[in-house]
Amino acid sequence: MDRALRRRLEARFGKVLTGPVRQRHDETEIRIGAGDVPEVLLALHDEPDFRFGLLSDLAGVDTGTSMQTVYHLWSDSSGDWLRVIADGLSRDDPRVPSVTFLWKGAEWMEREAYDMFGITFEGNRDLRRIYMPPDYASFPLRKDFFLADDASRSPAGGVRHMEQTHGPTNAEAGARIRQAPAS
Amino acid sequence: MTTTRTPFDIPAHASSDDPRVTLDEQLGVFEPIPPYPPRTEREAEFYTLRDGEMFVNMGPQHPSTHGVLRVVLKIDGEKVVDLDPVLGYLHRGVEKLCENADYHQAICYMDPLEYISSLFCEWSPVMAFEKLLDVQVPRRAEYIRVLSGELNRIASHALFMGWFALDLGGLTPILWSFIERDEIVEMLAALTGQRMLFNYFRIGGVNGDLNHEFMSRLGAWMSKATAHIDSNQALLNENEIFVRRARGLGVIDTATALQMCMTGPNLRATGVPFDIRRAHPYSIYPELDFDIPSRTEGDCLARYLLRMDEVRQSLRIIDQCLHQMPDGPVMAKLPRLIRPRPGRAYAAIEGPRGQYATYAISDGTDQPYRMRIHDPSFIHLQSVGLLTPGNLIADTMAIMASLDPIMGGVDK
Amino acid sequence: MTVVGRTWDRLTIPGKILAVVIPLGAALTAGLAILIAVVGGAVVQFLADNLPLVRFVVAATIVLLMTIPSAFLIIYMEMKVIALMNLRYGPDRVGPFGSALSVVHGLKVLMKEDFTPTGADVPVFTMAPVVVYMSSVLSLLVLPFAPGLFGQDFNIGLLYFFAMGGLTVVGLLMAGWSSFNKYSLLGGLRSAAQIVSYEIPLTLSVVGVILLAGTMSLNQIVLGQAGSLFDWYLWRQPLAFVVFFIAVTAEANRTPFDLTEADSEIVAGFATEYSGMRFGFFFFAEYVNVFIASGLTVALFLGGWNAPFNWPWPVTVGLDPGGLGIGLLLLLAIGPPLAIVVLGLPFYLLNSRIRFWQALVIGFVLFNVVAVGAVLGLAFLSFDWVVGLLWFMGKTYAFVFTFVWMRGTLPRVRIDQLMGFAWKWLLPAALLNLFVTALAILVLKR
C-alpha cells in the first residue's frame, strides 16, 4: 500500500472524488463521476507527480443498479496499481467520455465494453460491436442477461449448477439480478 | 430477387446432392462489405473504395491468421491501404461463464484462452482470487509456479519463432520449434498431468508437487537446451532473406506503443524495459537474478530477437529456481468452498506476450460477481491496423506474426 | 430353352466374359489383318514419307508419358527430403520407404471431385491447366537426355525452350483471371510480373553460352562440352551460371521465389479454386518444371550427358550371338531351365524346410534378377546412350535435390525485393557477363 499516493490523490483530486480513496494489497482505488474521466485521467497521465503512462486495463462493470467503467493504471512513481472507477452510469443509457484521446489502444477495450455492457463511449470513433454479430440486440455481460440453457427445457437433461444462481422462475424480474457488493 | 423454396418442390427424401436443394439460391458474389449502413465514422471511411482499390477478405479460414481471425484488407495492387480486423469467431463468453461458476471452476476456463501459454492464463486469476481471500501462498508453490511458468514461456517463444518463419515462407523452423515445445510440454505433462491445458495452478498453491519424471526430463532437456535453441535460431538469425524482410518492417516507437497500450516483448522492442516482473514485482521474482532485455529498433526483427533473448533469461531463471527451491507444502490451507469477503482485486503478471491481468469482484458468494480478463493478444492485435497500411500484403502476415497474437485470447 | 441357352447358363461369369471377348477379338484381328493387307502398304509409305512427323508424335508421346513418373519421383523427393531435414521420417508407409505415396497422391487427385466455382469463366478456367501442363511438356521435347536421345534437335532449340517456358505464364494468368477469386487474381498477376521479369536475365545469361558454343541447338551445346570436368561451361561462365540458376528458380516458382502460390499470403495463388485433376495438372506441371529447370542447367553448364572424366566409351564387347548358329537356339531352350535348377538347387539342399518347387521358384526369381542385370550391364557397356542417360539423370536429380533443399531452408522473398533483385542485380550481372564473354571471344579468337 502506497500511503503517499493516497495523500497525493486526495490533495489533487479531492473535489472530484465521489468516495474515499481505498487501498488494499497493492491497489489504490478512487471513484469519480463519469463526466470527470477525461480531466482526471489526463492529469494522472501528464502531471509529473503521477505519470500514469500505461493504461493497464479498461473494464465495464454492471453492479445491478448502475454501470461503472474501471480503469487500471500503472506508473513508475508508485508501487501500486491505480484503479479509477467512473461510477454511477445509468443502466438505461450509460454514457462516459472516451479515453482514446490519451490511449489510442483503449479503442478496442471500449468497443468490448460497449459490446458487452452497452456503455457508450463518447468520442470513440469506431464504437461498434467487436465480438457479437452486428445485428445482435442484447448486451451479454449485463446482469439481467441469463444464459440460455436448453438443459432446463429438455426433459432429459439434468438441471445444471449454473441455474442455481437464478432465482425462482416466478419471482419478479428485479429480484433476479445479482447485486454488486456495496464496496 | 432470390427465388423462395417451397417445401412442395422438393421431395422429402431429397439428398443434399440434389441441385434443387443446393442450387436454388441466386448466384451470389461474396463481398466483404457489410450489408447494412455504416454505424461509425471509421466504418464508413473503411468501406468506401477509392479508384483502384479493392477488398480482399482474409480469413476466418486462412493459413496464416493464427486461428479464426478475419481481416478485411483494402488493397491497391499489392499495397495494403487499410485493414479492418473482424473478431468474434472464437468468442466463448468466458467472462460470463466465470460469473456462473465457482472460483475453482473459473480457473478451469482460463487454459483455453491462450492455449500456447496456458499457465500464464491461470496465473493472473489465481493471484487475483488469492488477493480477494488474503491467502499466503507457500514459498515452494511460488517457486514451482515460476519454474513451470518460465518453461511455458520458452515453449511459447519457441513456437513464435516457428510461426514467424512460417508466415515468412520458411517450412522448417516450425517443426524444429515444435520439437522443443514438445519436449517442454511432455515435461509439463509429467508435472501437471496434461499436455496443453494444464489446469495446474490452484487458489493457494499448485495441484501437485514436483515429481521424479518431471525432474529427470527437465535435467535431460536443460543439458542441451541452450545448444539446441541457438542451433535452431542459426537458421534464421543470419539468413539474408529473413533479415531483409523483417528489418525495418512495422516500426513502432515508444510513445505510440504506450498509446496503443502495448506491453511485453512488443513494448520492450521499442526501448522501454517495462516488465511487470520488475516493474510491479509479484511472486518470488524480486529474489531472482535476471535481466530485462530490450531493443530500440521497434521493428519485426527486434521483436523476434528480443523474444530469443528472453528465452535465455528464462533459462537463467529456471536454473536459479532449481537451486533455490525450498521445502514445504505446495498448497495453502483453504476450505473447499470458497466465499471471499466482498471486495475487488486486480492482479497482473508478465506472460510471454505481455500483461495478463484479471480484475475480480467478489460479492461474498462462492461465484465471482464480475471477472474481467485482460489479454495481451487482444491489445496487440489492434496495432496491426496501425502498422500495416503502406506495406505489402506479404508484410501483413509478417507484422501480425511478429506481434504474436493468439486468437483464443483475442476472442475470449 | 435351346442348347445354346443352357450352355450359356452353365458358364461361370469369367466364362461368359471370355465367351464374348474371344469371338470379338478374333473378329477384330481378322478385320485388322484384312485392313492392313488392303491399306497397310499405303500407310507405311505415308509414314515413311513423313518421318519427322512420326518422330515428333512418338517423341511427344514418350515425353508426355515420361513426365508422370518423373513428377512422382520429384514429389516423393520433396516430401521425403524436407521431412528428413525437419527431423521427421516423412512418408514411410506405402511402398518401400513410402515411395509409393506420391502415386497414391496422384490417384487421390484423380478421384476427387472436379468442380468449377460459381462465376468462373468456364472455358478459360478449363483450358488453363492444359496450357500450363502442355507448355512444360513441350519444353521437354528439345532437352537432350543422352547422345541421340532427344525429341527434336532444333537449331533454335534454346529459343524454342524459352518460348515454351514463356507460355506457362499465359496459363497461370488464365487460371488467375478465370477463377473469380481475388487470391487467384493476385497469384496470376504476381506470376505474370515475376516470370516476365525473370525471363530477361534468364535469356541474357544464356547468351554467353550461345556465343561460346556458336549454336542454339541444345544438342550441339552439350556436344561442345565433351571431355572432362573442366570442359564444362560452368568454369568459363561462372557468373552466368549463378544468374541462370537464380532466374530459373524464379521461373519454376520455387522457394524462395514461390510468391505465386505463397500459402501464407494468398492461400494457393492461381490454384486456389482448382480441385481434382485440374489441380493435379498444376501440381504436376510445377514438378515437371523443376525437372526441366534442373535438366536445362545441367545441359547448359554441367556438360549434359558427358561424364565428368574421360572414360573409354564405348567398351566394345566381342560377343557375336549370331556366330553360334543353331547352338543359339539350343542355348535359349536349355539355358534358362538349367540356370533355374542350378540356382535353386543350393536352397533345396541346404535348407530342409524348403520344398523342391519352392526352391525352383527361388531359382526362377534369381535367374530373372541375374538375366536382367546381365542385359542391363551389357546395355550399359555397349550403348553409350544408356550411360549418358545415367549421367544426365544423376546430375539432374542432384539439382532437383538442391531445389528441394532450398525449399527446406529458405523463407520467401517479398514481391518488391523479388522484382528489385531481378532488375537491379541480375540484369546488370547478365549484361556484364555477356559483354565480358563477347570481349574475351573477340580478343582470344583474333
Added chain:
Amino acid sequence: MSLIPGLGIVRGMALTLRRFFQPKVTHLYPELPAEISPKFRGRLQLLYDEHGTLKCETCFQCAQACPIECIDMGGVDTKGRYAVHWGASETYGERREESALRRAGRTVPDVAYEHWSPIDLGPVDAILHEADHDPSRLLEILGATQAAYGYLPVAALKRISFGTGAWYAMIYGTATYYDHLRFEPPARLAGSDKAATPALGSGRQRLEVDYLAGLEQAIGSGSKGPAGRVR
C-alpha cells in the same frame, strides 16, 4: 547478417543438410506406443476397491462439479426402476440413435419419457410458492407434490430442482429414500388404459408389474380389458 552476402544462406543450408543426417525424433506411433506419465489426467477412469467392486456411487458430484460438463453419467437407482442420467441428452447411450434421427429432421416418438412430459406444472409452482422456494423444506414440497399428482412426475421434480436451486440428484435421492414417495401413478398398477410403456433397460420390472396387474384384472373382472392387450 554476415559481411559477405549469401553467407548466411549458405550456413543455413549447411545446417539443414546436417539435420538431414541426424537421428529423427518422430514417435513411430502404432509400432511404439507413446509413453504416458503416471500423473496423466487425460483419461477418465472409475476406481475399484480391494474387493473388485466399483467405488463409484453415482452421486453425480463429479458431474456437477465439472465446469465444462464433459462428464456424462448414467446409473440405475437402488430399486432398479429408473435409469438416471446427468449430462447432455445427446450423449446418452440409449438416446443417441434418436438424437441422430432428430437432427436428421424426423420426429421420434419419445417413448421413454412419454409418461411425464405432458403434465401441468401449475400445482408444483403453487406448492413451491407456498414453501417459499426453500430447499430445506424439500420433504414437505415433495409430499405436497405427491398429494397433488398422486405420484412424483419427473418433470415436477425438475421444476422443484429449478425452483429451489437444489440439485436434481439431491431431490431424486430424497425421493427414492422415503418409501411413501413413489414415481409412478398408482392407477397404473391397477391396469389403466395406458398399456405397458416400452421402457428403458431398467424398466423390465415395471413391465412385469404391469403384466401381472393386467392379468389380475383380466381374471378378476371378466375380460373387460381390451382384447389382445394381455396375452
